[in-house]
Amino acid sequence: MQTVELDAATWTSALDFYDALLAALIAPKWHGKNVNALVDSMIYGRINVIEPPLRVNFTGLEKAGYKARDAFEQAAEVLASEGAHCHLNADGSASIEIVWPLSTGSFKKER
Template sequence: MKSLRIDVSDCKYVDDVYGRLLAILDAPEWHGHNLDALWDSITSDINGLLPPYCIEVVGYKDVPEPVSALLSRIKAVFEEAQKDENIRVQLRFG
């Protein structure tokens, strides 16, 4: 399983998180900044990064509440993809 790390310590807005995450996923430029688009991309083959992989999120402890809430929802999307679609993707907080 490929391991990657994303640092969100200076993310002030949810779009900052999407920008970092989509870059690490090597998502296409037209990828939307929402959870439905994220689901579609991690359960298909549109990203340059293909499963299996694990993304470790660091620097999350002092981010604004909207960013923290989004990170929790993104983690849930990854967990759902792993459980429901049997796709080997993980997002964890380190």
């Protein structure tokens, strides 16, 4: 399983979230910056260089701007509905894990 590490502490916008995640996944320049495009590339694959099985670990979400954090949460909810396992911890760390074959996904939030 490939693991990607992202620090969200300086993110202020949804665009910051997408730019960092897509760069880490080595997505093509034409990749959309929206949840539907993430599902296509992260769940169904064959778009990014970094493919499932994969785990993306996030730190610093507690310091990120609310728009960036909202973008993460929206993405996690939709990816979980497609089979990803997502966690958002009270300390601001989080993860998204995608493993084949896909199972029933989950999004767990600790507050």
